[in-house]
Amino acid sequence: MNNETTHIITNPPISANPEENISRLKDIFKQCADIAYERIAAGPDMCCSAWIVYCESLADQQSASDILSVLQKMEMRRRGNGDPLTTQAIREWFDFQGIIDRSYFIHDTMESVVRMVLQGHVVFFMEQWDHAVSFDGLKLETRGVEEPSAERAAIGPREGTVENLSLNIGMLRMRLQTPDFKIVKIPNTGRRTGKEVVYGYLDGVVPPAVLQEFERRIVKVKDHELVDTTMIEKLIQDSTWSPFPQCRYTERTDAATLALLEGKIIVMSQGSGVVLICPSVLVEFLQSIEDYYHRRAFTFLIRLLRIAAFLISLFLPSIYVALTTFHSELIPTVLLLAITNTREGIPFPAVVEVIIMEFFFELLREAGIRLPQAVGSAVSIVGALIIGQAAIDSGIASPMMIVVVSLTGIASFSIPQYNFAIAMRLLKVPFILFAASLGGFGLMIGILLLLLHLCSLRSLGQAYFDPVGPFRPRRFGMLFKPWDLRKAGQDAA
Amino acid sequence: MKAWGSLIALAGLSLLLSGCWSKMELTERAFVLAIAIDKGKEETLEVTAQIYRPVSQFGAPSAQATAKSFVNVTLDGTSVSTIIRNTKTVSGRHSQFSHIQILLISEEIARERLSSILDFFYRDPEIRLGTPIMIARGKARDYLTGKSMIENTLGSQVFKQLEFSSNLAGRAVNTTILDLAFRLKSESASAMLPIIMHDRQFRQDLVQGIALAKPDRMVGRIAPDKAAYLLLMANEYKHGVLEVPCDRESAGKMDAIEILKARSKVTPVLKGDALSARVDVKIDASIGELVCTTIRDTADEARYAERVERYFKEQLENVLDTLQKQKVDVLGIGHKIYLRHPSRWKKLKPEWPERYARMPIEVSVKVDLVNSKMMNPGPFSRIGED
Numbered sequence: 001m002n003n004e005t006t007h008i009i010t011n012p013p014i015s016a017n018p019e020e021n022i023s024r025l026k027d028i029f030k031q032c033a034d035i036a037y038e039r040i041a042a043g044p045d046m047c048c049s050a051w052i053v054y055c056e057s058l059a060d061q062q063s064a065s066d067i068l069s070v071l072q073k074m075e076m077r078r079r080g081n082g083d084p085l086t087t088q089a090i091r092e093w094f095d096f097q098g099i100i101d102r103s104y105f106i107h108d109t110m111e112s113v114v115r116m117v118l119q120g121h122v123v124f125f126m127e128q129w130d131h132a133v134s135f136d137g138l139k140l141e142t143r144g145v146e147e148p149s150a151e152r153a154a155i156g157p158r159e160g161t162v163e164n165l166s167l168n169i170g171m172l173r174m175r176l177q178t179p180d181f182k183i184v185k186i187p188n189t190g191r192r193t194g195k196e197v198v199y200g201y202l203d204g205v206v207p208p209a210v211l212q213e214f215e216r217r218i219v220k221v222k223d224h225e226l227v228d229t230t231m232i233e234k235l236i237q238d239s240t241w242s243p244f245p246q247c248r249y250t251e252r253t254d255a256a257t258l259a260l261l262e263g264k265i266i267v268m269s270q271g272s273g274v275v276l277i278c279p280s281v282l283v284e285f286l287q288s289i290e291d292y293y294h295r296r297a298f299t300f301l302i303r304l305l306r307i308a309a310f311l312i313s314l315f316l317p318s319i320y321v322a323l324t325t326f327h328s329e330l331i332p333t334v335l336l337l338a339i340t341n342t343r344e345g346i347p348f349p350a351v352v353e354v355i356i357m358e359f360f361f362e363l364l365r366e367a368g369i370r371l372p373q374a375v376g377s378a379v380s381i382v383g384a385l386i387i388g389q390a391a392i393d394s395g396i397a398s399p400m401m402i403v404v405v406s407l408t409g410i411a412s413f414s415i416p417q418y419n420f421a422i423a424m425r426l427l428k429v430p431f432i433l434f435a436a437s438l439g440g441f442g443l444m445i446g447i448l449l450l451l452l453h454l455c456s457l458r459s460l461g462q463a464y465f466d467p468v469g470p471f472r473p474r475r476f477g478m479l480f481k482p483w484d485l486r487k488a489g490q491d492a493a
Numbered sequence: 494m495k496a497w498g499s500l501i502a503l504a505g506l507s508l509l510l511s512g513c514w515s516k517m518e519l520t521e522r523a524f525v526l527a528i529a530i531d532k533g534k535e536e537t538l539e540v541t542a543q544i545y546r547p548v549s550q551f552g553a554p555s556a557q558a559t560a561k562s563f564v565n566v567t568l569d570g571t572s573v574s575t576i577i578r579n580t581k582t583v584s585g586r587h588s589q590f591s592h593i594q595i596l597l598i599s600e601e602i603a604r605e606r607l608s609s610i611l612d613f614f615y616r617d618p619e620i621r622l623g624t625p626i627m628i629a630r631g632k633a634r635d636y637l638t639g640k641s642m643i644e645n646t647l648g649s650q651v652f653k654q655l656e657f658s659s660n661l662a663g664r665a666v667n668t669t670i671l672d673l674a675f676r677l678k679s680e681s682a683s684a685m686l687p688i689i690m691h692d693r694q695f696r697q698d699l700v701q702g703i704a705l706a707k708p709d710r711m712v713g714r715i716a717p718d719k720a721a722y723l724l725l726m727a728n729e730y731k732h733g734v735l736e737v738p739c740d741r742e743s744a745g746k747m748d749a750i751e752i753l754k755a756r757s758k759v760t761p762v763l764k765g766d767a768l769s770a771r772v773d774v775k776i777d778a779s780i781g782e783l784v785c786t787t788i789r790d791t792a793d794e795a796r797y798a799e800r801v802e803r804y805f806k807e808q809l810e811n812v813l814d815t816l817q818k819q820k821v822d823v824l825g826i827g828h829k830i831y832l833r834h835p836s837r838w839k840k841l842k843p844e845w846p847e848r849y850a851r852m853p854i855e856v857s858v859k860v861d862l863v864n865s866k867m868m869n870p871g872p873f874s875r876i877g878e879d
Contacts, residue, residue, distance in 0.1 A: 325516050328524075329591030329619065336524065336592060337545055337645060343519045344547035350518060437508040439516065 012110045014132055018051045018125040021110070021132070025053055028114055035117065038064065051125045053113075054137060058120030063137030066122075107132045118194065142167060148251035148273075150418065153290045160251045165196060165270040168253075172200065172266075175257040180204055186218070189269075190225035196270040197221055197232065205263045210279060210460050214265050217460075229274040232267050236278060238458045243426045245419040246459040248277040248284060255289040262483050279460035283467075283479055285420035286310060292482045303480045306415065313412035313424040317354045318435035318443055320404045324350045326439025342398040350401075351436035357397050357405040358432075360387055362425070365409070520547075523586035526563065527648025528577075529597040529633035530610055533569040538602070538610065540576040541567040541634040543648045544584055563646040565637055573613040590619040594652040596626045596670065597689065599633035603704070603711035608677070614670055622671035625655055628704040628711060630690040636698055654700040655687055663721045663733025663752065664701040677708045680831040680838065680845075681822040685727065688714065705821040713819040715812065722805070722812045726772050726856075727824055728757045737804050739785035749781035750801055753863065761830045763837065770826050770854045774809065779864035794862055802858045809856045817854070820846040826854075 015021050022037055029035040034057040040050045052064055105121070107113050113123050113132050120138030145167075148160035161168045169183055180203040188194045199218060201211060217236045224235065233247045234240070250256055251273050256266050259277040267276040286306045291299045323331055324339060331339065346353060364383035368376050387406075391397040408428065415421040427450070434442035457464035467475035524545045533539040546564050566583045570576040580588045602610065614620050629636050641650040659667040665687035668676075676684035688702035701717035703724075715723050724730040736747040754777040761770045778801070780788070788794050816823060827845050831838040841848065 324519050328519060328522060328589065329621075333526075333592045333594065333649070334645075337547075340519050340522075340524065340545065340547040341549075345549040346520065434508070436516075442508065 014108055014110060014113070014125070014130050016128055016130045018049060018127055021113075021125045022051050022053070024110060025113070025117075028110075029117075034058075036064075049127055052122060053117055053124070054122040055117050055120060058118075058140070059122050059137030060139035063122045063135055063139075066135070103136065105134045107134060115188070115194070140164065143273075145171070151250060151252050151255070151289070151416075153252075153288070153293070156289060156293050157252075157254050159253045161253060161256075161268075161273040161275060163271050163273050165198060165268060168268055168273070168275070169198065169200075171253045172256060172260075175253060176202070176260060178202075181260065186221060189221050190223070193225045193227065195226045197226065197229075197267065198269065199265055199267045200260065201265045202260045202263070205261065206265060207263060210263075210462065211265065213460050214278065218267070226269060229267060229269045229272040229276050232269070232276055233278075236267075236460070238460065242453065242457055243423040244282070244454070244457060244464065245285070245417070245423060246278065246280060246457075246464065248280040248417055249419065250275050250277060250289075252289055258289065258292065258483075258485075261485050279462045281459055281462055281464050281466050282454065285417040286415065286479075287482070288416040296481060299482060300480050307479070309411040309414045310424070313408055313415065313421065314428055315431060315443075316408045316411070317358065317404055317428055318431035318446070320401075321350050321354055321432055322435035322439045322443050325436070339398075339400050342400045345395055346398050347395065349436075351432065353397055353401050354405065354432055357387070357391070357401055358408075358428070360391070361405050361409050517587060521587055522589045523580075523584045524592050525580075525588050525590050526592060526646050527595045527597065527637055527651065528590075528593060529599070529629065529637050530573070530602060531599045531633050532602040532605070537569045537571055538573060538576065539567060539569045539634065540573060541565050541637055542577065542580050542588065543637045543646060544580075544586075544588070545646060563648070565634070567634060573610055574617075577613070590617060591621065593620060593624050594646075594648040595655070596624055597629045597633040597636055597651070598626065599629050599631070600688075600704070600711065603628050603686075603706070605710060607706055607710050608708050611670065611673070615674065620670075622674075623669045625652060626668055626670050626673055626686060627651070627655060627700070628686045628688045630688060635691070636689055642697075651689060651698070651700070654689075654698070658700040659687065659729075660731045661733065662701075663724055663730050663735075664717055665720065666703055666724060666727075666729050673706075676823075676825075677706070679825060679828040680842070681825045681827040682708055683821040683823045685723070685729075685823050686711070688717075705816070705819060705823060707821065712821055713815070715815065719808070719812050719815075722808045723816075723823070725755050725774050725776070725805075726757050726759070726809055726812070728755075728759075730755045730757075734781050735805075737801050743785040746784045748784050748786050750778045750860075751781040753777045753779055759824050759826060759829060761826050761833070763830060763834060768841075768848055768852045770852060772809070772813070772824070772854060772856045774805070774856070774858045776805075776858065776860045777863045778860055780862060798860045798862050801860045805858045805860070806856055809858065813854055813856065817850045817852075820850050822849050826852075 012024070015024075025035075026037065034055055036052075036054055036056045038052045040052060054064060105116065107116065107123070108131050113134070116123055116134045120136065120140075121134040122137040123132050123134040125132050142164040143162050145159055145162055147158040151160075159171060161171065173181065173183075181200060182203050183198055183200045186197040186199075189197050197218075199214070214236060218232075220235050221232060224231070226232065230249065233245070237246045239246070248259070250259070256275045256277065259266060259275075264277045264279070267278070268274075286303065288302075291302065294302070324343070328336060343350075348356065360383075364379065364387070368379050368383070371379055387397075388402065392399055392402065412421045412424050415424065431443065431446050434446035436442075438445065451465075454465040455463075455469040463470050466472065467478060525542045526545050527543040529541040529543075531539040531541070543563050543565050546562055548562060564584070566580045568576045568579050568583070570579070577588065577590075596614065598607070598610065611626075614624070615622075636651060637647050639647065641647045644650040644653055655665060655667055658665040666685045668684065668686050673684050673686070676682075684706045686704040686706055687700055688704050689698055689700050690702065691697075692699050699717075701720065703715040703720045704711050705713040705715065721730060721733060721735055730752065732752060734749050734751050736749050738744075739746045739748060755774065757772060757774045759770060759772050761768070780797075786797055786800075788797055822828075822845075827838075827842075827849065830841065
């Protein structure tokens, strides 16, 4: 599988002498304290020796003792028959008489033995047999299934993914009981991490062109050291430099199921609870799983609210700067007088003021994320005092600016997808600069550039700004209401 | 890559090198909320600009409470634009005219010249064409000094008064400088302007009455109590309460009628050389207050409506008479003739003011009592009892 030369000896055959195999393994696993080697004397008169090798930290002790009992049974049978041990005989024995609750693997190269040990298998070697048998003995502590803290919903299931891949697949399979739900495994990605990556899709629902494009790109994952599923995004995204994310993430199994029903491809990997959903287009970042659970009218209003939040988090500070410094005639008189009252005595121009306050806000946000909860609340108190009170009292910022900045912040929090909200945070800065240099005209230039970018952006070949980018008024419904799942798959044709 | 880099650098430079265009912070601007134009000494003008004075958030709260929220800058000179430009030398900030709430012109100067002082307001790009204009009796500046009743500044106080007076009381007409231009440039060349006056007895300013204007100057006034009838004919009456005098037995007392909706139609009739016009006024009204009238059934109601019609017709004719005497065609009869018979209007135009003054104008009034307020004959009376 892995043709690159590593420190592992290239495909040496397994010797019929277990002692030789063990010494070779000990050489490979030099300085690896968690590898256990156990010699077992078996057979009549304890004449025959067998060796069990496993990784203590991965495999449980129970698997090792299971093997011991298997071995003893096998010895009995061998003595009774007197036949020499062949691969065929071992296979038959395991298939028909062995421990039926465990699948076994037979290896003939040292390399695969090493890999299996590292994946938590218990491997044993026997005398007079140039093969090895392994059982999956992996036993990892897994976090319990609980509601993902980042994606709470008022109603709906409380089930979230965990760091155990097979458990995650199981939870999805429970929700999609159809053979159309395909799960494709890509084992052993990366030279050192050896992570198992899995992607899934609903056959007949996912557009074939998208799937084909995805499979062409996911192949690259083989050569990458992955720590988390999110790192896969960089391999399959269309545009690296775009501020807009082209994949969504979820930790909710119901959200992942819905994505599959909508014709998306999901990617998961061992050791990560994150489910990557691709391809994703802009409107999907404004959707939340709850939209499907609430009444239609409410969903419509919530969508309007989120679209407003999207626009506010992107444009509010820049519009404020443009209006107050260039187009004060556009502000209604009473509001204008209120703003001039708040601005009076502020030493900075509006753009400097907005940049200072945005900087404060981002700083506090960054500080609050990293800190433990107990200290985090202290940060928010200090932040509220600094931003809310002291900044105004000392004449650094006007109350109206606090309203603008905090409204922008709150709007970005109300966008359901965190990675999309980050794009808004990123983009508002150039917009502020555009507004500060050319006012509404500059803002217009910025918006045009943004629209150009959005219209040309693709996600796995799908138009990102659909249905606005390629203008499709008939599909405008997807902006305001959940997908009609009965129609799922009709687009695929 | 190099090309892209230089392109981005150039684009960035173009943003910065533009000098930030018309950038000006709020703290560098002075917002003018009202302008008053008075007659100065001899041929000069006296222009007062009411400037909003922002109250800083910092500083002692007691100072904030006592600080006035506006200052008046008065300068005199010969042309409006130079005076207004010079206000900066007094206030120290750039005067911004985009938020002018009201433009006051004293009657004294308006009677002398109107178009020449208004020219600036049509040329300046900052001034909104939706700015209301008003004639002030006495010194226009006086209406901007003193303390405002409710609003922040006297400019907005006057503006609010005007809005109420024209929309709900039917005692003035809300005329913007755009309306004024339309009216004065039409073939009728006459306009109505609201009037603000000072009530000496109760020491308060009232917006009521209508000034009649020709392009060059203001020519006359319609008294506040007659203003409603002019508005009824000009189709400018929105809502309001009008009084109807009682019969001889209870002279001096008045019934009141609330106008819910009024429409009017002015039709000029040109037959050969004979010129006449019709004014049809239709009013939906409800009984506001009955002092000397008793209404028991629909016949009574009809009789009452008829009485109102009669009285209204009398008043309307009275106002029309004034208009004709002053030769101001604010109903737009001339313009209507021009629209219908443009070629004949050419011949008619030179002698129009005289023809207008002499032409017979027939008035008809139709009053519908749409809501008689439960038909109770009078206050505290019981049904069946007299």
